Amino acid sequence: MVAQSTEFDSEREDMVRAQILARGIRDERVLHAFRSVPRELFLPPELWEFAYQDSPLPIEQGQTISQPYIVAMMTIALKLGPDDKVLEIGTGSGYAAAILAKVARQVYTVERHQELARLAARRLAELGLGNVLTHHGDGSLGWSEHAPYDAIVVAAGGPDVPRALLDQLNVGGRLVMPVGEGRELQKMVRVTRRGNDSFEREELGDVRFVPLIGAQGWEADEAWDGHTTRVPSRPAGVARLVREEALAFEKIEGHDLGPLLERIGDAHLVLIGEASHGTSEFYRMRAEITKGLIRSRGFLVVAVEADWPDAAAVNRWVQSDRPILATGSDTRVFRRFPTWMWRNHETLRFVEWLRERNAELRGERPPVAFHGLDLYSLFTSIQAVLEFLDRVDPGAARVARHRYACLTPWETDPAAYGRAAVSGRYRVCEREAVAMLSDLMARRLDYAERDGESVLDAVQNARLVADAERYYRSMYYGANESWNLRDQHMFDTLESLLAFHGEGTKAVLWEHNSHLGDASATEMGLRGQLNVGQLCREKYGDAAFLIGFGTDHGTVAAADDWGAPMQVMNVRPSHPESYERLCRDAEIPAFFLHLREPDRAELRLELETPRLERAIGVVYRPDTELQSHYFHASLPHQFDEYVWIDDTRAVRPVLGADAALLARSHPFAP
Numbered sequence: 183m184v185a186q187s188t189e190f191d192s193e194r195e196d197m198v199r200a201q202i203l204a205r206g207i208r209d210e211r212v213l214h215a216f217r218s219v220p221r222e223l224f225l226p227p228e229l230w231e232f233a234y235q236d237s238p239l240p241i242e243q244g245q246t247i248s249q250p251y252i253v254a255m256m257t258i259a260l261k262l263g264p265d266d267k268v269l270e271i272g273t274g275s276g277y278a279a280a281i282l283a284k285v286a287r288q289v290y291t292v293e294r295h296q297e298l299a300r301l302a303a304r305r306l307a308e309l310g311l312g313n314v315l316t317h318h319g320d321g322s323l324g325w326s327e328h329a330p331y332d333a334i335v336v337a338a339g340g341p342d343v344p345r346a347l348l349d350q351l352n353v354g355g356r357l358v359m360p361v362g363e364g365r366e367l368q369k370m371v372r373v374t375r376r377g378n379d380s381f382e383r384e385e386l387g388d389v390r391f392v393p394l395i396g397a398q399g400w401e402a403d404e405a406w407d408g409h410t411t412r413v414p415s416r417p418a419g420v421a422r423l424v425r426e427e428a429l430a431f432e433k434i435e436g437h438d439l440g441p442l443l444e445r446i447g448d449a450h451l452v453l454i455g456e457a458s459h460g461t462s463e464f465y466r467m468r469a470e471i472t473k474g475l476i477r478s479r480g481f482l483v484v485a486v487e488a489d490w491p492d493a494a495a496v497n498r499w500v501q502s503d504r505p506i507l508a509t510g511s512d513t514r515v516f517r518r519f520p521t522w523m524w525r526n527h528e529t530l531r532f533v534e535w536l537r538e539r540n541a542e543l544r545g546e547r548p549p550v551a552f553h554g555l556d557l558y559s560l561f562t563s564i565q566a567v568l569e570f571l572d573r574v575d576p577g578a579a580r581v582a583r584h585r586y587a588c589l590t591p592w593e594t595d596p597a598a599y600g601r602a603a604v605s606g607r608y609r610v611c612e613r614e615a616v617a618m619l620s621d622l623m624a625r626r627l628d629y630a631e632r633d634g635e636s637v638l639d640a641v642q643n644a645r646l647v648a649d650a651e652r653y654y655r656s657m658y659y660g661a662n663e664s665w666n667l668r669d670q671h672m673f674d675t676l677e678s679l680l681a682f683h684g685e686g687t688k689a690v691l692w693e694h695n696s697h698l699g700d701a702s703a704t705e706m707g708l709r710g711q712l713n714v715g716q717l718c719r720e721k722y723g724d725a726a727f728l729i730g731f732g733t734d735h736g737t738v739a740a741a742d743d744w745g746a747p748m749q750v751m752n753v754r755p756s757h758p759e760s761y762e763r764l765c766r767d768a769e770i771p772a773f774f775l776h777l778r779e780p781d782r783a784e785l786r787l788e789l790e791t792p793r794l795e796r797a798i799g800v801v802y803r804p805d806t807e808l809q810s811h812y813f814h815a816s817l818p819h820q821f822d823e824y825v826w827i828d829d830t831r832a833v834r835p836v837l838g839a840d841a842a843l844l845a846r847s848h849p850f851a852p
């Protein structure tokens with residue numbers, strides 16, 4: 183076992199550099215521990231390839247192995263000396279115990295799942311770590327037999343620090359533990375024992391851990407048991423409940439959406455997700471719901487997971503009585519991979535509907551706008567800012583060219599800019615990008631008088647350049663940072679759209695479920711990732727209505743790798759432990775399921791226990807589907823409404839011959 187692990191040596195070294203050292207941890211003993219403990223050996227073999235990811239990972243019994251950086255941060259917070267005796271609560275895989283064993287003299291570790299304790303003890307012994315003792319029991323009561331301890335670390339979140347643990351701490355000893363009023367979010371706290379009855383408490387920041395279940399922790403059987411997967415005890419029963427609560431629909435176009443609109447009520451943000459980026463039914467139902475919101479609820483903005491400049495060209499088309507304002511020299515849209523995500527017949531049909539509606543109601547109602555939220559258009563956006571300034575402020579355009587010159591050498595590969603800047607081989611262009619944005623913001627009012635609405639476009643493009651510059655650098659600090667930056671950018675863009683279109687503006691968002699379902703109710707949240715859905719809920723509460731989609735099987739448009747050609751792929755029937763399987767077992771081909779306040783409250787309770795959920799992006803890898811596409815979530819916390827379509831088909835891309843039939847000025851034209 184140990185011999186095989188050498189193939190991971192370089193990945194381990196990269197992990198130490200990029201995830202631990204880069205975040206400011208310099209303690210040589212701790213770094214040495216991370217360099218010498220093979221994390222892959224603490225995982226089930228099918229997950230070895232992910233061992234050095236910057237994230238927690240699932241282990242046996244539905245538990246998690248913590249993110250390496252979190253283990254490092256907690257180890258540092260314990261201020262361990264080489265002679266210290268440490269108690270760890272929550273052995274899990276045994277990985278953190280192994281790290282502690284390299285830094286301290288003796289480690290005692292307690293785990294409530296017998297099978298985990300057994301596996302961890304075996305792994306630790308195989309690695310020759312003779313200074314760790316593993317015990318199966320309720321760690322919220324500590325392990326009094328070996329007390330007192332110089333340090334205690336708890337790897338699960340409790341409602342407060344258990345009294346039993348404080349009692350087992352030496353005077354001068356440190357206890358580090360996540361504490362939170364709810365089960366989902368905690369603050370890391372450090373308690374130092376100053377005297378027999380005196381304790382000093384400090385807060386070290388927000389974290390997300392699975393719950394500490396035990397006599398001095400949370401009760402075992404509440405519905406939200408963190409990351410625990412339980413195979414549903416009465417699958418037929420829950421599926422029957424779903425069946426009874428579901429509102430079936432037989433067709434997508436022309437179905438009466440009145441009841442759904444009633445449930446949406448006066449929410450002014452409706453977030454409509456999708457479980458893949460290539461399923462026709464998701465696009466079509468999303469368009470139908472959106473039309474209903476525009477027609478009868480006064481929605482005025484459709485904001486989608488697409489590039490800002492491309493959506494801006496579509497926006498000009500759907501409002502085309504206005505003068506066409508050039509942003510970017512090319513008005514042809516959705517040409518970068520994955521083209522089929524927006525350049526498809528389903529989107530085209532909606533765009534045409536929007537244009538007709540705006541034309542019909544011209545003069546009576548403000549037109550409905552179409553905007554892009556994403557940040558992948560760094561260079562088109564630079565071009566758009568320059569063209570805007572050339573028109574309104576040639577002096578500022580010269581300064582802009584000079585500043586953006588820092589980024590332009592990287593046009594063909596912006597990720598390479600990030601790599602070069604992070605490694606110190608090329609200078610960071612942040613100052614220039616931010617200065618451009620601040621200048622535009624400062625002169626916004628001035629420009630507005632001269633050039634009307636295109637100022638919004640220019641400012642958004644400048645914001646995008648500044649955020650994208652950071653995004654490409656952040657990719658080298660880990661998946662969480664870049665994910666969060668992207669979703670924060672999309673949320674900030676939404677905020678500026680709402681501000682621009684005026685108080686009370688109602689907006690519909692179209693993005694993948696993973697952006698629009700509340701991340702804090704999913705495994706992403708446990709990894710420290712936030713998303714647009716969560717940010718909308720945090721800011722707007724019930725005024726944001728979150729709709730998710732799901733399917734069991736059929737076909738999907740996707741590629742087998744990033745940048746590879748689109749294929750129509752078969753979608754595998756859903757995993758037995760997933761929400762999708764539950765919906766399939768309800769035996770209704772298509773339905774709405776209201777989750778926010780269902781008629782029968784037990785629906786929420788039954789669905790609340792986390793299960794697997796599938797997410798297919800622009801890449802689909804059916805062969806490694808479980809690892810690549812399933813994650814844990816608590817559906818009724820993630821969405822207010824779920825739309826189920828059992829059997830689905832791939833979107834139809836707008837190909838050359840179809841595009842040739844469009845008007846020459848049409849943004850989808852060839």
Ligand code: SAM
Pocket residue numbers: 245246247248271272273274275276277278279292293294295298319320321322337338391392393394395396397399
């Ligand atoms: N340190 C672990 C590692 O490196 O793999 C990760 C620990 S995991 C985040 C939390 C663990 O705490 C789970 O394995 C869970 O079963 C365990 N746990 C929860 N409540 C517990 C309790 N009262 N006593 C002992 N273990 C508990």
